[in-house]
Amino acid sequence: MAVLGTWLTARRWFPAKGTSGAVERVAVVDLHDPQDEARVGLHLLRLPSGALLQVPLVLRAPQTGLPAGLDPAAVVGTTPDGAVVVDGCHDPAFVRAWLAAAERPAGPAGSAGSAESAGSTRPAQAGPARPDLTGMRVLSGEQSNTSVILPALDPPAILKVFRGVSTGANPDVEVPLALSDAGWTGVPRPLAWLTGSWPAGDAATEDGSGSSTGHLGVLSELVLGAEDGFELACRHASEGASFGALAEDLGRTTAQMHAALRAALPSGTAASASADAVVTVLRTRAAAAVVAAPVLAGRAAAVEALFTEVARLSDLPPLQRVHGDYHLGQVLHSAGRGWSVLDFEGEPSASEAERNRPDLALRDLAGMLRSLDYAAAVGAASRPDWAEEARTRLVAGYLGETAGPTATDPDAAARTATTSALLRALELDKALYEVVYESRNRPSWVSIPLDGVDRLLEGVR
Ligand SMILES: Nc1ncnc2c1ncn2[C@@H]1O[C@H](COP(=O)(O)OP(=O)(O)O)[C@@H](O)[C@H]1O
């Protein structure tokens, strides 16, 4: 822990910025690199909040030197006995050890049935004996986790190391696996995943073993020639180019994702949501946001007034499994595949129960509407109607693909009004979350969601 020191707290993926309290190591999952004597360990650190953080490290004896091409900035420090400590995600020894230890689906995609949970007994296939790591590189973007691109693997892949680790199946393994097994091609196929165990601490374990098991990372098919949705949208905004057609297509992909989620992971609650239950969740989240970001305090009464309108709605749509943190940075666009959807982990700070809870599918659409607003701001959209056009086309694409209200439907007007009231409330909910997220992570961006909050509250008394 002394070696990690300030290196740890300065990482983009370190989630406890601005909080005090000790960070302690609770376990090390040891891995073995078949080609190197280095010690590869996945260090699991308990944060003051109780959450577990994964930090893969490679320790090398001083005389052995560093692997060729290793970024010198990946060296974290030196232990008192002289071992060089390397940030594992940058070190080929870690990737080889990970690939050797990971589980893989038995047969071709689509033949293996439904997704399994962490620690499953899905028959494993062996990993490559000598994986080709040529061109390996760590993504440097705004990520809560850490991803390593492995373009020379067969097939080309991306390894995502989960920084936040929790007991049980990680939705970012379970959901894409279920969607691909069900034949939906809008998600990159998971190729392998790693589970690990650690002492459960005070928590009671189901099997009485005193240890917890959970997913530590996933290797997925790399979408070739893909552009990140946020960068694509920002570029269109700054060039004054319409994003309408791409947004409409994204709306259709989103509706198809929701249909695939309903089919692959039925939620078991066919019943519609009650307006009271929806508003209770909205109020709880808004209250937490106001505590975390005092800049919202003056808006609390208007927020409550908008939510009260939702409490009056009847005939809400059924709940289902959703993406949970849907924004332009979670979708890729490529010429060959169109839109692909990533990252089913939900909001980074959500509890496991919150991530798996059936929800309103419109929550995802609302997230994407917020993201178009971000793209207009970050890309400094030169056309005043850029965001409005993209937003309208996104919703049109989505509703056109769902069995939404039709001209012959006698309740069409009422259902359209319910959809738009829910979308507005869910967009506000996301914007409040974003104010907290930006205050903690990118304070200079906080005005983007704050402007969104104010726009959504316009005219609300
Ligand atoms: N299968 C993939 N193919 C190509 N690029 C990917 C793939 N998965 C992720 N990426 C890239 O990695 C970035 C981060 O991935 P993501 O799963 O959203 O991680 P995080 O949860 O840390 O935000 C994406 O924005 C995208 O640029």
Ligand SMILES: O=P(O)(O)O[C@H]1O[C@H](CO)[C@@H](O[C@H]2O[C@H](CO)[C@@H](O)[C@H](O)[C@H]2O)[C@H](O)[C@H]1O
């Ligand atoms: O992708 P993550 O699961 O890590 O999501 C978190 O980080 C996102 C930032 O990368 C954050 O998204 C917010 O900023 C985006 C632009 O960078 C914007 O497109 C999104 O609409 C906005 O919410 C996300 O909220 C957070 O959970």
